[in-house]
Amino acid sequence: MFELHASKVANLKNDVLSGLTVALALVPEAVAFAFVAGVEPLVGLYAAFMVGLITSIFGGRPGMISGATGAMAVVMVSLVAIHGVEYLFATVVLTGLLQILAGLFKLGKFIRLVPHPVMLGFVNGLAIVIFLAQLGQFKVTNSAGELEWMQGQALYTMAGLIILTMAIIHLLPKLTKAVPSSLVAIVVVTVLVQSLGLEARTVVDFVRDMTNDPAASIAGGLPQFSIPNVPFNLETLTIILPFALVLAAIGLIESLLTLTLIDELTGTRGRGNKECIAQGVANTVTGFFGGMGGCAMIGQSMINVNSGGRGRASGITAAVALLGFILFASSLIEIIPLAALVGVMFIVVIGTFEWSSFRILGKVPKADAFVIVLVSGVTVATDLAVAVVVGVIVSALVFAWEHAKHILVTRTTNEKGSTVYEVNGPIFFGSVSNFLEQFKPDEDSDDVIVEFKNARVADHSAIEAIDTLAERYLSRGKTMHLMHLNQECKDLLEKADKLVELNLIEDPDYHIATDKLA
Structure with a gap:
């Protein structure tokens, strides 16, 4: 399904370098998802660090990257708006406990029942979602404090840097595979922008636009342990339980589908139930340390796999490097041009989308073709969990009708x-x-x-x-x-x-x- 540049065998050097590449791409994603959920940027960054670290150590799929995700963030926004961030932390803790129970009851195996047309629709829809998310980087804040589309020289500079980034990622592996081409592309474009003094939007510009704070930064300290400041009574449970159930389902579905996808890419097999437990532990811990929780990230996982990351060291490196950025190197990370990160994500989109589905739509049964298109559309219109459930139900109904x-x-x-x-x-x-x-x-x-x-x-x-x-x-x-x-x-x-x-x-x-x- 995908074309990979690296071998299928774990290598420490490749894991470390690919982990650094992933960490750079995690920064704007975590900030953006924190903004979607209505919380501070550090809440998203801490989640990316803690969820990524714990799942990389204890999870069932080495090489898969986890962190704050948009699918879960859109569910959190109404909870935060009505009840506040402390209720979010309590919900994340409960979400983790539910996911641990799912793993202990071995529910992870049911992801193997997802039909192949649903998987095709899942990857196609998610590729479209990743692409659409990058379009937000083409917006800037005007004098009235509102976001508007880039125009003129700023747009041309952004487009040129994106094309340069994509060209490096595509061409460098033909010369050498010693280092991940994505990491080289980010470094080269950053050095080029700084040395030529080009007017290009950077990571810090994005953070300030998201927070509407001209002094905003990704710099921060270590996450601090804190029990969520909510009443421990039945009323609190009735508030957070519905959100926790939805978040647990979304997190597990997205994680297990991404696990299945990475299995196909690497020719190995992950352990779904172990991943459920690891995701649960990660979210439980994150809730106690002021993070917004998360699950597997297909975009960052694809960057990792395409950059040669296969072992647990890649995810651990990404998480630790992200914390290092927050503590010590925020000034360096903030100067990275957004164009470089957008170029990396565009390559991910091209690699994720199943282009052969256009060719097979006319060859597979009409019901399967309909499911592929349906799941892709629902993924874009709503979210991944709803799309997968709809796809499985439709597939099951078609199966029942045919066998009837x-x-x-x-x-x-x-x-x-x-x-x-x-x-x-x-x-x-x-x-x-x-x-x-x-x-x-x-x-x-x-x-x-x-x-x-x-x-x-x-x-x-x-x-x-x-x-x-x-x-x-x-x-x-x-x-x-x-x-x-x-x-x-x-x-x-x-x-x-x-x-x-x-x-x-x-x-x-x-x-x-x-x-x-x-």
Whole structure:
């Protein structure tokens, strides 16, 4: 799906250099997401540091980068606006605890059930979201204190530096792979801007525009431990629990889908349940240290993988370097041109988008093509979690509809004059109507045999359908024999249980999806 420049084997040098590259790209992202959530820039930066560090050490997917994300930030904004930042910290703690429970109950494995069309829609939609997010860097503050689109020389300079950055990233690997091309591009463009005195927007300009504070900076101290200053009562729980549930779901879905994507890129397999627990621990700790929480970041993860980052050292380096920027090197980071970071993210967009999906749209089933487009659109319009849930539901409904057509009942008459129905295919909620329509009680003989040897009763809807069928024949005074149903079916049947002829040798043994026997 993607074209990588580095090998699939972890290398300490590559991990450290790619981690530094990721750290540089994390700064504006963390600040932007903090702004979206309505909190101070350091709240986003601390989250990027703590979530990134803990998940890199304890997570189930080495090489994956986590931090403050936009998908979670958009959920936080109303909570912060109504109740304040302390309630956000309490919510983040509860979010982490819920994610830990998800990992302990091994719910991470269910991400493997996400259909491939949903995955394609996910990466395409997220690529579009990343691209649209970068367009915000083309806005500047005017004299009235409002953001407006760049024009004239400023726009030309920005565009030229972005093209230069992308050219370096694309061409340098053809000459050498000793250092990540993204890191070289950022350094070269920064040195060029400073040495030529070009008028170009920098990281500090972005921070000041976001905060509307001409003295704003990313400089700060170490995050301090603090228990969220909220009342510990039922009222607080009723406020934060709904937000925590949504944040936990969004965080796990985005993290596990990104994990699956990195698995495909690196040819390895991460551990989903371990990642759930690590994400939970990271958010719990972050909430106690004044961070806004977070989850896996596909953009930064792609930068890391494309820069050669494979091991845990890459994520650890990114987190530690980010803290170093905050504590000691804020003045150096603040002079980095935004154009360099935008150029890096544009390369990520190109690498993330599944361009072959245009080619396969006309070749795959129409339902799959619809799901790809639907998930992409919903990801852009709402958020990732909603898009994935919608995609899985639509895929499941399509699956049920298609398999509902696969139930076939053949009608014959045996040598004794009995009407014999042989059922082929799965009987479940989607196929019961088609199943019942294929019987003709009024036209059948007084003795009817229904053979289930080549069928499977899948759920309780199927049991109800068999009972309904039995009632139709009994009401007409006809005898019906149900052959080759398993014992579990007999236990669940109410009207037709005496019509089942069990054969301990030939009858199948399987379980029905129902809670009635629980």
